Amino acid sequence: MREQSKAARLRQIVKILNHYHVVKNITQQKDPVAVRKAFEELGPTFIKVGQMMSVRTDIFTLAFTKELRNLQDDVKTDPFESVKTLVEKELELPLTEIFESFEEQPFASASIAQAHHARLKNGQPVVAKVQHPGIAAEIDLDLSLFEKAVPIANWVPESKVIDLKSILKEIRESLQNELDFQKELVLAEEFYRLNNGWKEIRVPKMEAAYSTKKVIIMELMPGTNLKELISAPDDTIAQGKTTYKELKKTVSELLIEHFMKEVFEDGFFHADPHPGNILLHLLAESEQPTPQIKSREHQGQFGEIPYKITYAKAETLRPFRLNFIDFGMMGTLNREMQVKMSNVIIAIYSKDNQRITNAVHAICKQVGPFDEEKFTDELDDFLNRYLNLPVKEIDLQKVFSQVILICHDNNLQIDDSATMLIKAFGTLEGVIEDLNPDLSLFEVIAPFAQKYFIQQLNLNDTLRETGLDYLSTLKALPKIPSHALNVLDTFAKGKGKLNLELKNQRNLLERAEAMVNRLVIGLILSALVIGSSILVQTSPKGDTLISDLGIFGYSIAALSILFLIIESLYRRYRKWKDH
Structure with missing residues (x-):
């Protein structure tokens, strides 16, 4: 079967x-x-x-x-009976013992699973994401x-x-x-911990007790797909006196700010922030929350006297919420990669070619022969053509795409976490362009990267290291004249040595070896032709063996020469095709 x-x-x-x-x-x-x-x-x-x-x-x-x-x-959606059977098998309880209600018709169906509205026994409205029966075997x-x-x-x-x-x-x-919803559950709970309640961002709470490898239950989030906001006419009133154009601008700015927070503060980001994964919920007047009191404490010590200062600020949230609903594709960045990526963005913003080259090289690993001069020249050529544009017109996705291509051609592989981040940047840039075409993603994220970079600097450590460097330099200064005299004396006695390092010496040696081999083969073939000619010319009459031996030598030489000609033509063809 x-x-x-x-x-x-x-x-x-x-x-x-x-x-x-x-x-x-x-x-x-x-x-x-x-x-x-x-x-x-x-x-x-x-x-x-x-x-x-x-x-x-x-x-x-x-x-x-x-x-x-x-x-x-x-x-296509699955019949309710098969969904019911799978859920009951996974949760090991009848559907009626877990849910007060469970809608038979799913409201969404994707490649791996379909989603149903339901209500738990405690009255909590939830979404049940159920894996398609048999999908694992299909895949x-x-x-x-x-x-x-x-x-x-x-x-x-x-x-x-x-x-x-x-x-x-x-x-x-x-x-x-x-296919393992338990892994998505872990990612979703981490995203909830880091982002739920951050400004207008909301994340559904997972019901871990009712979630398995093939079923995941989460809090129902209100709102409509962000695509509806994108397609809404700009001059239409969205809420109160706010037009959809103003709302689009506000939402786009919030999305960028939130994404920068995910990348440079959390090191844990949503890698697929497309409109289908974000719901916009416009609050009614009855849903408007009271201003939130945000407090911060600062503790220290003045002499021997400890002190504590508390700051309190009332924060009024805007009358909408952005609800994230899918967590199957998440990315992580460690501290080292966060610094490296901020360096890349700052370098592009500063339009400093050498700084960009160094920053890009830092996020890559070498996977083959690497010619630094060739890599630098190719990157410089692209940057000189592209970065002359005003900062607002720089297409970050296009820059990253071309840089990745140049790295690939030079046997440099960008770190997987950075690749995931670049993909997320591209998706977000498309959303921002749809919401607010006048807003440059690159122009907005550069200050965030600069802010993060400055935050990572430890002023005390930097000053301490700088001070040590100066002290070491001062200590070495008196010895410089004597060292210089020793060097001059060594050269004067003819004992000086100069070491030269050739770039790509392995390639040069391989080419030299190939040339020598061809020269040797040529000499052997020449000797074979001459020897065969002598055998044919000097063979006694009636002695066909020596004559045949000479002809055999001719044949070997002719075949070898033909093979070399074909190989040479083939290599020329491959070289022409590659260029």
Whole structure:
């Protein structure tokens, strides 16, 4: 039965891929719309593949990755009976003992799960996210077909630019994580702890007692999809005297400020902040909360007398809330990477080429031969062309995409956490552009990065280190003349040595070795031709053995020369094709 389903699925995949010319479009990076449609038809595994491709700006063009970010996974819903069976099996209790009510018709259905409105026995309205029955087996089937197809795909010349085995492993790990709702639960609870109640941001509380690997229960969050705000006419009244244009501006600024807080304060950020994952809830007059009192304490000691100062400030929140509702894709940054990313942003903002090069190099690891001069020249060439624009016109996503491409071409691999952050930046930039086209994301985030960088500086440590450096320098100053005389004396006696270091010496040695080898082969072939000629010319009449031996030598020489000519032409062709 499984073999039959595997064969049927394989036929379906081949049919859809051929219909949309997917392989040709991906390898030539043409018609990304057709690729997106094909992936949507093929289901959750391919949608996940497309989502992962959408962050690989080192391989695919910006137009291609932008289109793949529009992948929609609105799929058919499951019958209520199968949903009920799965929930009761996971929670090990009848549905009626857990929920006061459970709506049979889901209000949303995505590739991995569908969502139902429900109410717990204590009256708490919740959302039940239930995994599609059999979805794990479907995904496993697709992945097993992928694994069998990898050796075949390697015959396609364009596939050489991608490590297919590595990509497949990444897809498998990502899908396995998404299929385990317990992992999403942990991420959601951490996001709740760090962000719920921060200004107008709200996060649903997870009901851990009723959540399993295939079912997750969370607090129901009010509001409408942020897409509705994006599509609302600017001059329409949204609330009180506020127009939708003003509301869009306010929301866009809050989204940026919150994202900067996630990145540079928490080191834990929502990696997929698209409009479908954020709800806007406009508060009615009856829902307006009283001003919140925010207090801060500062303790210290004046001489031997301890003191404590308390600051209190009334903070009035604006009459709306932004509610985050999906936590399947989160990113983390350690302190070191936070500093490095702030350096990248500040460097781009300062338009200092050398500083940008150093900052970019710091977030990468070397995965092959690296020519620093070539890397610097290529990055400088791009920066000189692009960074002449006013800061407001700098497209951060385009800058990052091109920088990643240059790094990839120079055997530098950007850290995974930084790649996830860049992907999130790209998604957020698209949302901000839709909400408030006049707002430059880059112009707003640069001051946040500068603020974080300054906060990380420890003034006492910096002054202490600087002081030690000066003291060491002062201590060494009297010895400089004697050291200089010793150096001059050494050179005067002819004992001086000069060490030179050649860049790319391994490549130079390999080329020199190849040239010597060719020279040796040429000499051997020359000797073979001369020797064969002597054998043919001096062979006694009637003695065919010596004559045949000479002709055999000619044949070996001719074949060797022909092989060398073909190899030379092939290498010239490959070099021409690569350029």
